[in-house]
Amino acid sequence: MIRLLPLVLCCLTVSFAQEDDGPAVAREKVVQWISTKKTIAEESAKWQEEKAMLVDLIELREREAGQMDEIINEAKERVSDIENKTSSLKKEETDRKAWRSQFARRVSALEDELKAKLPYLPPPVKSKMFDAVERLESSGDEDDLQARFRDILALLNECISFNSQITSLPEIHEIDGNKVEVDVIYLGMKQAWYVDRTNKYAAIGVPTKDGWVWRADSSMAGKVRRAIDVHSKKEPPAFVELPILGGGAAK
Numbered sequence: 001m002i003r004l005l006p007l008v009l010c011c012l013t014v015s016f017a018q019e020d021d022g023p024a025v026a027r028e029k030v031v032q033w034i035s036t037k038k039t040i041a042e043e044s045a046k047w048q049e050e051k052a053m054l055v056d057l058i059e060l061r062e063r064e065a066g067q068m069d070e071i072i073n074e075a076k077e078r079v080s081d082i083e084n085k086t087s088s089l090k091k092e093e094t095d096r097k098a099w100r101s102q103f104a105r106r107v108s109a110l111e112d113e114l115k116a117k118l119p120y121l122p123p124p125v126k127s128k129m130f131d132a133v134e135r136l137e138s139s140g141d142e143d144d145l146q147a148r149f150r151d152i153l154a155l156l157n158e159c160i161s162f163n164s165q166i167t168s169l170p171e172i173h174e175i176d177g178n179k180v181e182v183d184v185i186y187l188g189m190k191q192a193w194y195v196d197r198t199n200k201y202a203a204i205g206v207p208t209k210d211g212w213v214w215r216a217d218s219s220m221a222g223k224v225r226r227a228i229d230v231h232s233k234k235e236p237p238a239f240v241e242l243p244i245l246g247g248g249a250a251k
Contacts, residue, residue: 104145110152111139120207122189124169125162129155163188168231173214175201185228193242195224206245217243 114136118126126133132151139148167186172179173194180201182194192205194214202221205214220243227240 100145103149104141107145107149107152108141111136111148114152114155119209119211120189121159122162122167122186122192122207123171123212124167124186125158125189129158159189162186163190166231168228173203175216183225183228185224185231191244193220193224193227195221195228199225204243204245215245 118133118137121133132154135143135148135151136155139151165188169184170181171184171194173182174180175182175196180196182196182201184192184194184205186192189207192212193202194205195202199221200218201216202218202224203214203216204220205212207213223240223242226235226238227242229235230238230240
């Protein structure tokens, strides 16, 4: 191609020279033609570069489009997972509400049962569980459910513990209109006896719907004192018979 250029130029020069415009015009046209060819070549080269860039850009956009498809698919999967989890959480929430409602009804029923039994509680149990008893007596549905249930469990546990053993302790009782300190021995939560410090006065007590009722019986003062001393290990183990209201005797 390079070798043919002078020949082409010569032919063009001869051709242009044959025209009426003269050599100057012919040279000018040759220059213009060369410039045009050069421009065409430059534009062609530039187009090739731009074409390559466009191809690369198209490939990049295609890759990005493919990645976007993957991202969209992953997003759809995540949305689906979230919807499934949301549905599961809603069901769990519904189940929890239903369980809590049922549990609340059960706690209320237990509270009603315990409130009815409060007068039957021995004074030591009421004294030890004073706060729980007070909350139970004034509790309502708006109070904390867990706290109410804890009070129920605490009361029941204390009652079970007290009812499974013999308990001896001092108390203040009214005798002949006077406040007197006595020693009391409880046989679980069903029966109790007391004797004063002079071993002169004694009584037997039982729980009722109006609270514990005590019936004086000074004739058993010696037996009650001995039972208390045996229980507190002031005396060696021995059988001691105590009267029980309703018949029979405690040993």
